[in-house]
Amino acid sequence: MDFLIASAMAQDAAQQPSAMPSLIMFGLLIIIFWFLLIRPQMKRNKEHRELVSSLSAGDEVITAGGMLGRITDVGESFVKVELADKLTIRVQKHSIAQVVPKGTIDSAT
Structure with a gap:
């Protein structure tokens, strides 16, 4: 107990x-x-x-890799960017980092 x-x-x-x-x-x-x-x-x-x-043709852009160029053709997923005379590359649209004011390419060279 x-x-x-x-x-x-x-x-x-x-x-x-x-x-x-x-x-x-x-x-x-x-x-x-x-x-x-x-x-x-x-x-x-x-x-x-x-x-x-x-993005449209004629825009001057900087890619994510830092290349400065002018868009020549816009596709659904890719754009053609002219870096110099007769030098065009295709990059994905999403790799465009920024659009710069027109005339930037001419003043950069």
């Missing part, structure tokens, strides 16, 4: 701490991550898609 008395007099186990503060901090971390990293990258991707869709 002593074992019944011992278990009856035992104290309750300590309660587990609430998980709510940890979940709130995790949620705040995700929100901060979203606004500082993901959202700006999505904005840059959207701007680049608009740039690629607006």
Whole structure:
């Protein structure tokens, strides 16, 4: 009978701490991550898609490799870029880094 008395007099186990503060901090971390990293990258991707869709023959561009040239032909996935007289390369549209103002090629040489 002593074992019944011992278990009856035992104290309750300590309660587990609430998980709510940890979940709130995790949620705040995700929100901060979203606004500082993901959202700006999505904005840059959207701007680049608009740039690629607006390419036309005659535009002067810089490729992702740093080559400066003039677009001579625009296809569905590729563009032809003239780097010098009688030197034309085909590159993917998405490898066009930026469109530069007209006359940049003439002033660069």
